[in-house]
Amino acid sequence: MAESFLFSLAESFITKVASRAVEEASLALGVYDDLREIKNTVSLIKAVLLDAELKQKQNHELREWLQQIKRVFYDAEDVINDFECEALRKHVVNTSGSIRRKVRRYLSSSNPLVYRLKMAHQIKHINKRLNKNAAARHNFGLQINDSDNHVVKRRELTHSHVVDSDVIGRDYDKQKIIDLLLQDSGHKSLSVIPIVGIGGLGKTTLAKTVFNDKSLDETFPLKMWVCVSDDFELQHLLIKILNSASVSDATPNLIHEENIKNLDVQQLQTHLRNTLAGKKFLLVLDDVWSEDRVKWIEVKNLLQVGDEGSKVLVTTRSHSIAKMMCTNTSYTLQGLSREDSLSVFVKWAFKEGEEKKYPKLIEIGKEIVQKCGGLPLALRTLGSLLFLKDDIEEWKFVRDNEIWNLPQKEDDILPAIKLSFDQLPSYLKRCFACFSLFEKDFKFVTYTVTVLWEALDFLPSPNKGKTLEDVGNQFLHELQSRSFLQDFYVSGNVCVFKLHDLVHDLALYVARDEFQLLKLHNENIIKNVLHLSFTTNDLLGQTPIPAGLRTILFPLEANNVAFLNNLASRCKFLRVLRLTHSTYESLPRSIGKLKHLRYLNLKGNKELKSLPDSVCKLQNLQTLILEGCLKLEKLPNGIGNLISLRQLHITTMQSSFPDKEIAKLTYLEFLSICSCDNLESLLGELELPNLKSLSIIYCGNITSLPLQLIPNVDSLMISNCNKLKLSLGHENAIPKLRLKLLYIESLPELLSFPQWLQGCADTLHSLFIGHCENLEKLPEWSSTFICLNTLTIRNCPKLLSLPDDVHCLPNLECLEMKDCPELCKRYQPKVGHDWPKISHIKRVNIKSSEHEN
Incomplete structure (x- = not known):
């Protein structure tokens, strides 16, 4: 599946070649014309990649061509x-003032003339390989498609028939949907109710049971079922609706596909209006994928001719589509309960009533059910796989293997959820593949994956006023909206989420050629793997690591010095190195050779006493994490040379x-200072x-706080600083303060809020106050925080009340x-004296020890 990432790789490559830094370097090295030719050749290849991806399954030679393209692209x-x-190195040398000669000696790793000849040779070699591959594209009859909106294969068209006895565990959901359909729509002629959820969850089956329920017949004399899938063209959709209406009316007058040319859209619209006019109808639009709002509004306007109370029931995997189509609240479908899941599994794994003969298989079956995560299609897939099989070892094989390692038919669970991946835009596919480097049930935080995406160049350059973190957050919200992420929780700029086990299996499946999570002792490292993650320390060094490795995530408590030395010397193109919670006392000087490194995570290395100064040769480094390195004596000399650094955790x-x-780290966006008990002053007057x-x-x-930094930040977190006072020595508000998130915890010196915080009245979105035992009041001017959305107060025993005009906070939704x-x-719901002041807030959660059960 690595070929699925090629289009995105080609796009990012073309953008990078066109950058100013690369152009200047190519001019200096005398390879500017060669590089322009490479860019043009990559553009030619990119134009046919999407078509090649669709056709590769049926053509071995085409698959091999794509593999060759992949290798030359990465080179x-x-x-x-x-x-x-090289451009960054020269910049550091040229801006080092009086110590320029020393810096040049320190940073130079090769003779300039030798380097120039070597790079010129490499460029010409790549140019030759690309031209050869570009010429070969004509051998496969590929069509040009240079925009990432190609149609991917969808599931088979659905129908409305269902056997009720086959549906288990959906009685509650069915009744909720029926209640929504029968609900008064408030004089609207049409309302839309989407059922949203991951593939294989049973959205279509639920819609069928609702559609066929006799209790709706009287309310909706006209019922129509249309499977939309990837066909949202107005003309085709109108024909499907009309055909369904004809069947429902029991007066067949079908307009067959072959007659499309005989009826234009205007004629179809007229026919539809005549069919629906004055009738109260229920229309099911099953399996909607299109996010084209213009097309939907066009269809919706045509449907408005129905009688008041008409309803459209939609099934979709996308929360974004549901939001686009919905005029009512959408219904997010959840997985089946454990008990119902077992019932579904047993139904498909055994002949009726025979499960009682196999108690040992049932016990294994319960463990298999757990991995299905409540998805009916997964339960059916694995149950059917074991039907009429009573060999315990076969059942254990299904239990112990990821689902992508098991045989699958076209309508089984893996192909079903892979449809969602196929439909992703190319720029999200590589990002999704990164999830395969983490184990199942891993609890992700925004930062965990966005820094990887950034370091691996998976994120496009942000628009003006935005950061790469903003782009990463946007990508996560896109994946969540497409039902890839679950237990998705947003707090300020931070998202917390997990992956469904089967979505994790999907990530392993689509990423298997480039990404590898190494878990077993008998598992070989893939020859050309680019991104590698170890789960246990004793797997290190068991097989040679590929020289082209770009990512390596070490296990906890790693302490294999030989392996680390080998890695630093061999993997010269490494971008990501995570070495958290290990037991090294120092790192090898050879780490300075990893000039491509962008992410170095040493969090929790409690034995680490020193870092080699060679770390400061890593001008590409964007993220350096030293948090929790409690024995680290000092930062390495020359840290100012890390001019690309955006995140620094100390x-x-x-x-x-x-x-x-x-002060030289002018691109620094995120600074975290943690467990630095010897520090008395912070960052002087630097900006x-x-x-x-x-x-x-x-x-x-x-x-005290670094006053000069406060106006710049939009997120400020202060916790467990016993001597810190928030007062900045004056009472005036700081003008143009842009603070959006303020987190204050365990500050015993905090008696009241400083006046300067008034400067963020127009920007503050989230405020957390916790364990401030001496805080006695919130200022009355805190009610001027017109953007405040979330207010959390925990364990502040001396705080007796909120400001009297707390009800004046117009955007406060969560308290x-x-x-x-x-x-x-005082504010206890319905009984507290001041409850009326906050009763209008959407989400209020009040809990103290005396009210707990």
């Missing part, structure tokens, strides 16, 4: 990244930071113009108060 990308590295034993060095997020956590001796005895008592 070309490595060369271009080398140009960028734990160190230093009493002061090298402010002049940190970081692009800083957006500042966290200060467990820094027991810091007494939580916990373990604040007097406060919780």
